[in-house]
Amino acid sequence: MDNVRSEAYGRVVKTLADAGTVQLSVDEQQTIRTAADALLFDGDGYDELAAVEDLVQQLVDGDRLSAERGRQLVDDVAACGPSAGVR
Numbered sequence: 001m002d003n004v005r006s007e008a009y010g011r012v013v014k015t016l017a018d019a020g021t022v023q024l025s026v027d028e029q030q031t032i033r034t035a036a037d038a039l040l041f042d043g044d045g046y047d048e049l050a051a052v053e054d055l056v057q058q059l060v061d062g063d064r065l066s067a068e069r070g071r072q073l074v075d076d077v078a079a080c081g082p083s084a085g086v087r
Contacts, residue, residue, distance in 0.1 A: 012032065046081070
């Protein structure tokens, strides 16, 4: 694990802590947390990342999250994993 990945994980955790503005359900938060954990600690969470992408799209479509903030969340979760060249 490197600083870039741990900083991305920190941003995900902060987003979840600030979720009061978005009102994420416990299940939605768990989907995000599971993906970030799998990518950071196991280096393999790409199925879980796909679930986060689907969830974020639902949140954006339901006007519960801006497209910009949703993209940032997906990017932060993805950055918890090893870079594409390292897999």
